[in-house]
Amino acid sequence: MVRMSAEERRESVIRAAMSEFARGGYHGTSTEAIAKRVGVSQPYLFRLFPGKKAIFLAVAERCLQEMRRVFEESSEGLHGEEALRAMAEAYARLITEQPERLQMQLQTYVTVAAAEAAGDHEFGEMVRKGWMELWDTVHLPLGGDIGETTSFMAYGMLINTLAGMGFPPEHRIWEGLYLSARVKRNPDDAS
Amino acid sequence: MVRMSAEERRESVIRAAMSEFARGGYHGTSTEAIAKRVGVSQPYLFRLFPGKKAIFLAVAERCLQEMRRVFEESSEGLHGEEALRAMAEAYARLITEQPERLQMQLQTYVTVAAAEAAGDHEFGEMVRKGWMELWDTVHLPLGGDIGETTSFMAYGMLINTLAGMGFPPEHRIWEGLYLSARVKRNPDDAS
DNA sequence: GTAGTTAGTGATTGAGTACTAACTTACGTC
DNA sequence: GACGTAAGTTAGTACTCAATCACTAACTAC
Numbered sequence: 355m356v357r358m359s360a361e362e363r364r365e366s367v368i369r370a371a372m373s374e375f376a377r378g379g380y381h382g383t384s385t386e387a388i389a390k391r392v393g394v395s396q397p398y399l400f401r402l403f404p405g406k407k408a409i410f411l412a413v414a415e416r417c418l419q420e421m422r423r424v425f426e427e428s429s430e431g432l433h434g435e436e437a438l439r440a441m442a443e444a445y446a447r448l449i450t451e452q453p454e455r456l457q458m459q460l461q462t463y464v465t466v467a468a469a470e471a472a473g474d475h476e477f478g479e480m481v482r483k484g485w486m487e488l489w490d491t492v493h494l495p496l497g498g499d500i501g502e503t504t505s506f507m508a509y510g511m512l513i514n515t516l517a518g519m520g521f522p523p524e525h526r527i528w529e530g531l532y533l534s535a536r537v538k539r540n541p542d543d544a545s
Numbered sequence: 546m547v548r549m550s551a552e553e554r555r556e557s558v559i560r561a562a563m564s565e566f567a568r569g570g571y572h573g574t575s576t577e578a579i580a581k582r583v584g585v586s587q588p589y590l591f592r593l594f595p596g597k598k599a600i601f602l603a604v605a606e607r608c609l610q611e612m613r614r615v616f617e618e619s620s621e622g623l624h625g626e627e628a629l630r631a632m633a634e635a636y637a638r639l640i641t642e643q644p645e646r647l648q649m650q651l652q653t654y655v656t657v658a659a660a661e662a663a664g665d666h667e668f669g670e671m672v673r674k675g676w677m678e679l680w681d682t683v684h685l686p687l688g689g690d691i692g693e694t695t696s697f698m699a700y701g702m703l704i705n706t707l708a709g710m711g712f713p714p715e716h717r718i719w720e721g722l723y724l725s726a727r728v729k730r731n732p733d734d735a736s
Numbered sequence: 737g738t739a740g741t742t743a744g745t746g747a748t749t750g751a752g753t754a755c756t757a758a759c760t761t762a763c764g765t766c
Numbered sequence: 767g768a769c770g771t772a773a774g775t776t777a778g779t780a781c782t783c784a785a786t787c788a789c790t791a792a793c794t795a796c
Binding site: 385405 | 757
């Protein structure tokens, strides 16, 4: 048994919960599964967090923050075309290296609606705020071009979905995205 | 008590389950909730379907089929720019009129990954096949332009996500999409 | 009208789940 | 080295949920 400070434990709970929630979503993940992955007893989670919902919220928030940080760091000092390419590459790397982060993103979006319908707007506000920050983080290095930013986010969402559905990288469905990347890098190729 | 043929009942179960699964996802929806909405006893669902999973599968399949039909019918006889506009409008109408269909789509994508991870590839194959059909259905009237089709799907996914997160229609996040629609309709405006 | 079939229900079961309460073990500190 | 505190556990509760079983009510064909 390795003892940790409550803060450190909370941290590892968030990481473990991210993996679990990414796979099973909110309702498909038991607190026991999270506890097992952390290596701690299940009731102890309720000392670290007030409830299951709070864990999910913490994970969702963390996920958005880190996604933002990826875009921020990858585009640092770059502008326009170069920033776009750098962010796209960073995103692609993130997806291939940590696919669960991608799944967690989808889970977050899906869970928001249920929460809103159930009258819980706290979760929705947090996610929308996080998304706006993400949007602005991308918006700035792209020179404030709204169309470009929207398009970047749109392709990102398509990638999320296709990857989530389990299309293998060599599937023809990806062709249009590779194509668009090429076009983006060399606009003269566009017809 | 209104008696129906098993086939008719299955049909109303699918419709009811679509609403329920759209809100709660697979694990967040109880068979009792579905049965209540249908107006039938919970155990009877298991006469009509072999299990809960089968109901979800039927709903997901139906959802993809109907989405495909919307694109097919709206673009009938049209090509290129006109077809794109018609499909976009049909999609927008669908979303505002039946938001649950949109949510169900997201739920489907999210659930696939869990099924795949659990070793159940039947669901994944069905969804990927359905998506490919959807893709081809859009691809054809767009003149076989891969980039255009991919872009269309990407914006669709972004719309799904933003709507799912509960951004109100007047929120500035939508601006880029309205903009892109304008550009698409009148390419000369694009810089 | 009665025999066979199909639609549908009530009661139940067994597994799982979020969360609580009471207890125990390790750590720092004076 | 005792004492207070913070980390962590074991046992248990109240509840939900998918699925089964045995049964009843309605339609249909003869």
